[in-house]
Amino acid sequence: xxxxxxxxxxxxxxxxxxxxxxxxxxxxxxxxxxxxxxxxxxxxxxxxxxxxxxxxxxxxxxxxxxxxxxxxxxxxxxxxxxxxxxxxxxxxxxxxxxxxxxxxxxxxxxxxxxxxxxxxxxxxxxxxxxxxxxxxxxxxxxxxxxxxxxxxxxxxxxxxxxxxxxxxxxxxxxxxxxxxxxxxxxxxxxxxxxxxxxxxxxxxxxxxxxxxxxxxxxxxxxxxxxxxxxxxxxxxxxxxxxxxxxxxxxxxxxxxxxxxxxxxxxxxxxxxxxxxxxxx
Amino acid sequence: xxxxxxxxxxxxxxxxxxxxxxxxxxxxxxxxxxxxxxxxxxxxxxxxxxxxxxxxxxxxxxxxxxxxxxxxxxxxxxxxxxxxxxxxxxxxxxxxxxxxxxxxxxxxxxxxxxxxxxxxxxxxxxxxxxxxxxxxxxxxxxxxxxxxxxxxxxxxxxxxxxxxxxxxxxxxxxxxxxxxxxxxxxxxxxxxxxxxxxxxxxxxxxxxxxxxxxxxxxxxxxxxxxxxxxxxxxxxxxxxxxxxxxxxxxxxxxxxxxxxxxxxxxxxxxxxxxxxxxxx
Numbered sequence: 001x002x003x004x005x006x007x008x009x010x011x012x013x014x015x016x017x018x019x020x021x022x023x024x025x026x027x028x029x030x031x032x033x034x035x036x037x038x039x040x041x042x043x044x045x046x047x048x049x050x051x052x053x054x055x056x057x058x059x060x061x062x063x064x065x066x067x068x069x070x071x072x073x074x075x076x077x078x079x080x081x082x083x084x085x086x087x088x089x090x091x092x093x094x095x096x097x098x099x100x101x102x103x104x105x106x107x108x109x110x111x112x113x114x115x116x117x118x119x120x121x122x123x124x125x126x127x128x129x130x131x132x133x134x135x136x137x138x139x140x141x142x143x144x145x146x147x148x149x150x151x152x153x154x155x156x157x158x159x160x161x162x163x164x165x166x167x168x169x170x171x172x173x174x175x176x177x178x179x180x181x182x183x184x185x186x187x188x189x190x191x192x193x194x195x196x197x198x199x200x201x202x203x204x205x206x207x208x209x210x211x212x213x214x215x216x217x218x219x220x221x222x223x224x225x226x227x228x229x230x231x232x233x234x235x236x237x238x239x240x241x242x243x244x245x246x247x248x249x250x251x252x253x254x255x256x257x258x259x260x261x262x263x264x265x266x267x268x269x270x271x272x273x274x275x276x277x278x279x280x
Numbered sequence: 281x282x283x284x285x286x287x288x289x290x291x292x293x294x295x296x297x298x299x300x301x302x303x304x305x306x307x308x309x310x311x312x313x314x315x316x317x318x319x320x321x322x323x324x325x326x327x328x329x330x331x332x333x334x335x336x337x338x339x340x341x342x343x344x345x346x347x348x349x350x351x352x353x354x355x356x357x358x359x360x361x362x363x364x365x366x367x368x369x370x371x372x373x374x375x376x377x378x379x380x381x382x383x384x385x386x387x388x389x390x391x392x393x394x395x396x397x398x399x400x401x402x403x404x405x406x407x408x409x410x411x412x413x414x415x416x417x418x419x420x421x422x423x424x425x426x427x428x429x430x431x432x433x434x435x436x437x438x439x440x441x442x443x444x445x446x447x448x449x450x451x452x453x454x455x456x457x458x459x460x461x462x463x464x465x466x467x468x469x470x471x472x473x474x475x476x477x478x479x480x481x482x483x484x485x486x487x488x489x490x491x492x493x494x495x496x497x498x499x500x501x502x503x504x505x506x507x508x509x510x511x512x513x514x515x516x517x518x519x520x521x522x523x524x525x526x527x528x529x530x531x532x533x534x535x536x537x538x539x540x541x542x543x544x545x546x547x548x549x550x551x552x553x554x555x556x557x558x559x560x
Contacts, residue, residue, distance in 0.1 A: 001453055002382045005462045009378070012462070016375035016433050017390060022416065023430015024397050027408035034408065042411045090297070095290045097297065103546060104301040110538045110549075111308075112491025114509040115531050118516060119307050122314065126326035152307070160550055161557045202557045213401045216493050220513065237403045238494075252407060259404040266399050 035252040040245075052253035061228050062254060065236035072143060072232060073211040076150045080207050081200070084155045088162035089188075102163070106156035117220025120149045135222055142222040142230030149217055154210065158203045165199030166192070194278045201273040208269050212262060233258050308535060315340050315528035322524040340525035341533070350511060350530050354537070357507040359421045361490045364428035368436050368485050369478055371429055376440030377470055381452075391441065397434035402494060405431075410498040419501040427499060428489055436481050439556065443477040444470070476555070483545070483552030490538070508534045 005012070030042070035052055037045035056062055087105065091098050108116065124135045124145050135141050169192055177187045193200075215234040218224070224231035224239065231239065237258060240251035313330065314322045321334035328334065344350045379387040409427070413419055418426055447470065455465045471478075493509040500506070506514065512534065515527050542549060 001449075001456055004456065005378060006382050006384075008462045009382075012374045012378035012466075013387075013390070016371045016429065016437065019371070019426050019430035020390075020393070020397075020433045021430070022412060022418075023409065023427045024400075024405065024433070025393065027405035027412055028397075028400060030408040030412075031405050042408065090293055093290060093293070095293045095297070097294050101297045101301055102550075103543075104304050106550065107308075107539065107542060108304075110487060110491075110542050111535060112493065112509050114491075114493050114513050115534055118512065118527065118531060119311055122322075122326050123307055123310065125323065129324075152304070157553065160553050164554045164557075199557075206557070209399070215402075216491075216509070219493075220516070234401065234403050238406075241407060248407065255401075255403045255406075259401055262401055263399055 035256045038249045052249040055250045056253050062236055065231045065233050069233045076147050076211045077207045079151050080154045080158055081203055084158035085162050088159045088166055092163055092166045105159055108153045109157045113216025114220045116153055117217045121221055136225035139229040146221055161199050161203050165196035169195045197277040204273055311528055311531050315532045319525045340529035343526050344529035350533055353506045353508050353511045356421045356505050360424055361486055364425040364489050365482050365485050367425045367429050368432050372433055372436035373440045376437045377444050380441050380444040394434040394437040406498055413499045419499055421505050424499055432485055439481050443474055447473055479548050480552035480555040483549050484556045
C-alpha cells in the first residue's frame with residue numbers, strides 16, 4: 001500500500017511541505033544565519049561572527065526583560081494553574097449551574113490579545129485614577145496588570161483541561177481511599193492529584209510557553225512603558241528589530257537566544273512533571 | 281459527611297460562582313457601556329453609568345463603521361481566517377496521512393520538523409518571514425493563507441498524525457483492494473473517520489488566526505489591508521490624541537462575532553481544546 005501512496009507524493013505531501021519551507025524552514029535557517037550578520041535588509045547582510053551576541057550581553061534592557069519575563073512566567077503559571085485547578089475541583093462536584101459557569105469562564109480565551117489588553121487598560125487606568133496615576137506609573141503596575149489579565153484569560157482554558165482530567169479519575173479509587181479512612185485532603189493529595197498529573201503536565205507546559213512568549217497583551221496593555229521597563233522578552237526583541245536602526249542583527253541574535261531558552265524551559269518542564277506521573 | 285451539610289455547601293458554591301461569573305463578564309460589559317459614551321468621559325470616568333451628559337448615542341459606532349471602515353477589516357479577517365483554516369485542514373490532513381502511511385526517511389524528517397516548529401517562537405522567524413513573503417508577493421489576504429499553512433502546519437500535522445495512527449490499516453487496505461486509488465481512499469474512507477479531528481484542528485487554528493496580530497501586521501500590505509487586531513492597535517497606538525470612543529465601538533464590534541460564534545459552537549470548541557491538549 002505504501003508503494004502506491006508514494007506515487008501520489010506531489011498531491012498529498014508536497015503542498016504542505018512547500019508551504020512549510022516558505023513559512024517556517026527557510027525563515028528559520030535564514031534567521032540563524034542572520035544572527036551572525038550585520039544587516040538592514042536580507043540582501044545587505046555581512047558576516048560578523050559573534051559580534052551581535054556580545055552586543056546582546058551589553059544590552060541592559062535585554063537582561064532586564066529576561067528577569068522580568070522569568071518572574072512573570074513563574075507568577076502567572078502558579079496563579080493560573082492553582083486557580084484553574086481549584087475551579088475545576090469545585091465545578092466537578094455537580095453543583096447547580098456548572099455548565100453556565102464553565103461557559104463563562106472559558107469565554108475570554110476567544111478574545112484576542114490586543115483587544116484584551118485594551119479592555120484591561122481601561123479598567124486599570126480607571127481604578128488608578130483615584131490616586132491620580134496610570135498603569136505606566138511604575139514597572140510593577142504593568143507586571144501585576146499583565147498577571148491579572150493573563151489569569152482572566154487563561155484560567156478558563158486550563159480549567160477545561162483539568163475538568164477533563166478530573167472526570168477521568170475512577171470513582172472507585174476515591175471510594176477505596178475513603179474506605180481506608182483517608183481524609184478528603186489526603187484523598188486529594190494522594191489519589192486525585194497523582195491521577196491528574198498528565199493534565200498538570202499539559203497545563204503547566206501550555207501556560208509556561210504562553211507566558212514566556214507573550215507579546216500581544218504586553219504590547220497593548222503597556223507597550224513597555226515606562227521607558228521599556230515593563231517589556232517582556234518578545235516585545236524587547238520586536239523593539240530591537242523595528243525600533244532601533246542598525247540593530248537588526250542584535251535583534252536576530254536575541255531571537256536565537258530566546259528560541260533556545262524556550263526549548264530548554266519546555267524540555268526541563270516536561271521532564272520534571274512527566275517524572276511525577278503515575279502509570280494508570 | 282452527611283448529605284444536608286454537603287448540599288448546603290453546594291448551594292453556597294452556586295451563589296459564589298454566580299457572583300464570580302458576573303465579575304468575569306464585567307470587563308466586557310464595561311467596554312460596551314463605554315462605547316456609548318462621549319470621548320472625554322471614557323478615560324475620565326470609565327465606571328460611571330450612562331447619564332444625559334456623557335451619553336453619545338450610536339455616534340461612536342457610526343464613526344467606527346464609516347470613518348474607520350471597520351467592516352472592511354472584519355472582511356479581511358474573515359477572508360484570511362476562513363481560507364487559512366480550509367487550506368490547513370485539507371493540506372495537513374493529507375500530508376499527515378501520507379507521513380503515517382509511507383514510513384520513509386522523508387516522512388520521518390517531516391514529522392520531527394513539525395514537532396520542532398511548534399516550540400519555535402514567532403520572533404525567531406519574523407524578520408526573514410516578512411521579507412520572504414514580500415518577495416513572493418504573499419502580502420494579500422488571498423495569499424497569506426500560504427504562510428499560515430506553513431507556520432501552522434506543525435500543530436495540525438501532529439494532531440492529524442496522532443489520529444491516523446488509531447485508524448485500523450485493514451479498512452484502507454480493503455478500499456485499495458476494491459480498486460480505490462489513494463485519493464479515493466483518502467476522501468471516501470479516511471476523511472469521514474477523521475471528522476472529529478477536523479473539527480478540533482479547525483477550532484484551534486481559528487482561535488489562533490482570527491486573533492493573530494503580529495504575523496499579518498508584518499506580512500500584509502498595510503496600506504490596503506488591515507485585520508481587526510491591526511486596526512485596533514493602529515487606533516490606540518497612533519500618534520497624538522486617541523479616539524477612545526471609536527476604539528470602544530470597534531472592540532465591541534470585534535467581540536460580538538466571537539461571542540456569537542462561541543455560543544453556537546460551544547460544545548465543539550470545548551471538545552477541540554481538550555483534544556488538542558491530550559494530543560499536545
